[in-house]
Amino acid sequence: MDRRKFIKGAVSSLAVLALSGCDQTIEEFLQNHFLEMSKDDMEAARNRLIKQYREKFGMDFKLGMEPALPEVLYSYGLDLSRCIGCRRCVSACVQENNQSRKPQIEWIRVLRMKNGSLDLEESEHYYEAEMVPKEGYYTIPIQCQQCENPPCVKVCPTKATWQEPDGIVVVDYNWCIGCRYCMAACPYWARRFNFAEPSIPKDEINPNIHYLGNRPRMRGVVEKCTFCIQRTRKGRYPACVEACPVGARKFGNILDPESEISKVIETKRVFRLKAELNTQPRFYYFFSI
Amino acid sequence: MQNKSTAGFILQLKHFLVQSVIRLVKGPPIYYAWLTFLLALIGCGFYGFSFQFTHGLDITGMTDQVSWGLYISNFTFLVGVAAAAVLLIIPAYVYDFGPIKEITILGELLAVCAIIMCMMFVTIDVGRPERVWHLMPFVGTPNFPSSILGWDVLVLNGYLFINLFVSIYLLATIYLGKEVNYRFILPFIFLSIPWAVSIHTVTAYLYNGLGARPFWNSAILAPFCSGPALCIIIFQLVRKFTNFHVSDKALFKIAEMICIAMGINLLLLSAEVFKELYTDSLHKAPIIYLFAGLHGHTGLVKWIWTALIFNVLSFFIFLIPKTRKNFITLNIGCILIVIGVWIEKGMGLVIPGFIPTPLGEIWEYTPRLYESLITMGIWALGIFIYTLALKIAIPIETGEMKALESEAPPGELETSGSSLKGGV
Numbered sequence: 238m239d240r241r242k243f244i245k246g247a248v249s250s251l252a253v254l255a256l257s258g259c260d261q262t263i264e265e266f267l268q269n270h271f272l273e274m275s276k277d278d279m280e281a282a283r284n285r286l287i288k289q290y291r292e293k294f295g296m297d298f299k300l301g302m303e304p305a306l307p308e309v310l311y312s313y314g315l316d317l318s319r320c321i322g323c324r325r326c327v328s329a330c331v332q333e334n335n336q337s338r339k340p341q342i343e344w345i346r347v348l349r350m351k352n353g354s355l356d357l358e359e360s361e362h363y364y365e366a367e368m369v370p371k372e373g374y375y376t377i378p379i380q381c382q383q384c385e386n387p388p389c390v391k392v393c394p395t396k397a398t399w400q401e402p403d404g405i406v407v408v409d410y411n412w413c414i415g416c417r418y419c420m421a422a423c424p425y426w427a428r429r430f431n432f433a434e435p436s437i438p439k440d441e442i443n444p445n446i447h448y449l450g451n452r453p454r455m456r457g458v459v460e461k462c463t464f465c466i467q468r469t470r471k472g473r474y475p476a477c478v479e480a481c482p483v484g485a486r487k488f489g490n491i492l493d494p495e496s497e498i499s500k501v502i503e504t505k506r507v508f509r510l511k512a513e514l515n516t517q518p519r520f521y522y523f524f525s526i
Numbered sequence: 527m528q529n530k531s532t533a534g535f536i537l538q539l540k541h542f543l544v545q546s547v548i549r550l551v552k553g554p555p556i557y558y559a560w561l562t563f564l565l566a567l568i569g570c571g572f573y574g575f576s577f578q579f580t581h582g583l584d585i586t587g588m589t590d591q592v593s594w595g596l597y598i599s600n601f602t603f604l605v606g607v608a609a610a611a612v613l614l615i616i617p618a619y620v621y622d623f624g625p626i627k628e629i630t631i632l633g634e635l636l637a638v639c640a641i642i643m644c645m646m647f648v649t650i651d652v653g654r655p656e657r658v659w660h661l662m663p664f665v666g667t668p669n670f671p672s673s674i675l676g677w678d679v680l681v682l683n684g685y686l687f688i689n690l691f692v693s694i695y696l697l698a699t700i701y702l703g704k705e706v707n708y709r710f711i712l713p714f715i716f717l718s719i720p721w722a723v724s725i726h727t728v729t730a731y732l733y734n735g736l737g738a739r740p741f742w743n744s745a746i747l748a749p750f751c752s753g754p755a756l757c758i759i760i761f762q763l764v765r766k767f768t769n770f771h772v773s774d775k776a777l778f779k780i781a782e783m784i785c786i787a788m789g790i791n792l793l794l795l796s797a798e799v800f801k802e803l804y805t806d807s808l809h810k811a812p813i814i815y816l817f818a819g820l821h822g823h824t825g826l827v828k829w830i831w832t833a834l835i836f837n838v839l840s841f842f843i844f845l846i847p848k849t850r851k852n853f854i855t856l857n858i859g860c861i862l863i864v865i866g867v868w869i870e871k872g873m874g875l876v877i878p879g880f881i882p883t884p885l886g887e888i889w890e891y892t893p894r895l896y897e898s899l900i901t902m903g904i905w906a907l908g909i910f911i912y913t914l915a916l917k918i919a920i921p922i923e924t925g926e927m928k929a930l931e932s933e934a935p936p937g938e939l940e941t942s943g944s945s946l947k948g949g950v
Binding site: 338391415432516 | 648651652655656673683732735742885
């Protein structure tokens, strides 16, 4: 640890110079990987972020760093025979997770497919509709599949993205170098990059945040769906589950045999996207009717 | 005694530095014009980068759909250029082919500059360049051995070190008028052969192992054969502008090797195209996009056919002895091959991997002004470094620049210009 401190001290003076044209403070620059932080480090990072967000958005944030709950492994079910393609999940997700409005970032993509086809290349990504659903089509929302065998985690050169004990794949936005290798590796196109400084109107900010989840991000890092880690680790549903008007979205603890998701997997014929890639998604699609 | 030798060393060092500076600042008008031209491009690139550093990668043509572009394409191409030094070392040291042995140092220095350019391209491509220390052992958390990017950093740095070490050792020995100790340096030279193979193999693995991108799931990705073509052009320029002797025999031999490499490249490429088209699965979409366009999107079609025509033409130019040994056709072949491979193993390899996206969306990529400026700037900076390196290396090789006489017995000095020819 001493060597680390020494080298960090040595580079810090150079860093000040390099950072003068940058949007980072020296404390932020020298901050450790989240999993290597001591209690004090975590407290310092929390205070720094709260102060920074207050300056930027003019309000007090509640920044959580809760670890995974014991005996919990999250899974997700999506009922394709109920989904109508209204995209309320998309806007709920954007609101809840402080996604940039300009440039626009959305973690959920809803594809409209012709009945009888599962060829993604034939899908319509940018459909405009006064009314949904449309005759002859069905819709399939796709977001991070929280793979048990995640290729994005495997390729990350700095361990800035990893799988938590409750199965959620998270990103430490302060450790990501923005190489976008994870984006090339993801078979579900679930990751987004902050090509520009993200911007959110002050009155649309969600101040209830988690360090590994929906805290406001910075330019030049990758982000993704975290099953609303800030909510689910407190026993709540993800925002997309709550927002769905037709109850197509199911969520719960797969280790609890009585949970709704366990029942879905037990009683419905479920499938997983691109099963041949052996990514083992924790996200199951099914048809209830 | 100790003091005397230290004083002697300082004197030598001073002599070397003074001579180097004089050689770097003195030159014919065309030298100044060349450096000014490069400096202007570097300036444009620096301006572009400072803009990107404050505004983000938003100023490039890259998007979430096509998340790697011109920078990573140039990086991939330059890894192939760097590895090309091996095509000079194999005939020179494994087969003891004299004419090429004299010029390997120029190839090694080219490799060094190519690797430096590679590193610059990767660094400016990341969203947070100030955080690249997270990659380093001890201070950072390198995801080793799991991430191929970690391996790539390792092999590229290793290759940079080996080539720098070998070329500096050889140059220093010649400069001091001493006999090259092959027993000492040959293991390093031989090590650089598999190491050169490793850099483009590992770089190919970056793409290869991604199940999400069927276009890259092919065992034939490793890029090659444009580096030697660059060497042929550079060597002709060198012998035109300096007293350095490069024999025609050496150039024709390199052309012969390019011909073989290009033949293999074309064979593998056609095998890949056959596999994709005859299988006729949905995985053929990227290759269809590349060669024919997909659903009306044809951004890369004219590029890849240009590359293919250039590559086939150059293959025949290098194959037929009459055109291979005619400098006009030889140089045309070299230029065709550099452009052809730059397209095929650069943009032609990287971009179709992203089109269509894993969710079937087709989003075309076109490089924008600032990223083109930055790309040109990095090329200019690499060529600038290479020019300065040659400005010192060549007079050392020709014996025009040497150590102070008092340090070495006069007898040895006279062989200094040709000491590289000394056998193994």
